[in-house]
Amino acid sequence: MLIQISAGQGSPKECEMACYLFYKELLTEFPDLEVVSTNFSDKQCLKSAVFYSEQDLSFLEGSVQWICQSPFRPNHKRKNWFIDVSILQDKFRFDKDDDIRYEAFRSSGKGGQNVNKVSTAIRAIHIPTGISVVSMDQRSQIQNKKIAYLRLMKKIDEKNSSINKVIQYENWNKHNQLKRGSPIRIYKGLNFEREK
Incomplete structure (x- = not known):
């Protein structure tokens, strides 16, 4: 406290x-x-x-x-x-590594038969916050999972930062609330x- x-x-x-x-x-x-x-x-x-x-x-x-x-x-x-x-x-601070769900699906765009038949795209969802990102940049599901993980970590860091800015402002503002x-x-x- x-x-x-x-x-x-x-x-x-x-x-x-x-x-x-x-x-x-x-x-x-x-x-x-x-x-x-x-x-x-x-x-x-x-x-x-x-x-x-x-x-x-x-x-x-x-x-x-x-x-x-x-x-x-x-x-x-x-x-x-x-x-x-x-x-x-x-x-x-949101705990980043807990409760991440990955979903595979078929990607769109270039890639020929691999794109049409194999689920290589990955959606990473951080369950506590509901933040989700998608990666379909690579032809490999493993590579897309790594990219999705990195993108998700970046978004969670941004969310933590914005919440902490609000908390910091509210704490500073308590100086003005003297009764x-x-x-x-x-x-x-x-x-x-x-x-x-």
């Missing part, structure tokens, strides 16, 4: 500091967390971080509130700062003491 903490897009320094303090809190609370990536803007200011965990931490998803007078702007009226905790989708209000956790003060 991938977990992202984020101060949000264009957030003030206070939110980035809250993100850094929550980052330290998570590493203390869940020592098995593996840090995948971090995006520091300053020494104690974190824009975002991604963790990996074997255990289910979906109960952390939502917003985290930090109630504190701004350490950067002492006369600032605002005292409530929010960060986001999101569960990210992992990269997706202020109804926090799952509340912390107070510069000591980052948990209230809720």
Whole structure:
């Protein structure tokens, strides 16, 4: 499971500091967390971080509130700062070699009697996705099977790539979905003491 903490897009320094303090809190609370990536803007200011965990931490998803007078702007009226905790989708991969069905049929075009009488063309179908390709380039069924396999692998790679681009965009877009209000956790003060 991938977990992202984020101060949000264009957030003030206070939110980035809250993100850094929550980052330290998570590493203390869940020592098995593996840090995948971090995006520091300053020494104690974190824009975002991604963790990996074997255990289910979906109960952390939502917003985290930090109630504190701004350490950067002492006369600032605002005292409530929010960060986001999101569960990210992992990269997706279709298993290529499993569940491929091959069908032989008579090809068309040049080839004379061999084309008319022998089933040399091959259709390769990846059963989980329904992707299929055809090869009737060669006069040999074995050669056509190799060509069909290579074409099918290329199409599956393209499908994996397009799905992963969507997942990557959705994960990046979570930075924009910071909700202020109804926090799952509340912390107070510069000591980052948990209230809720």
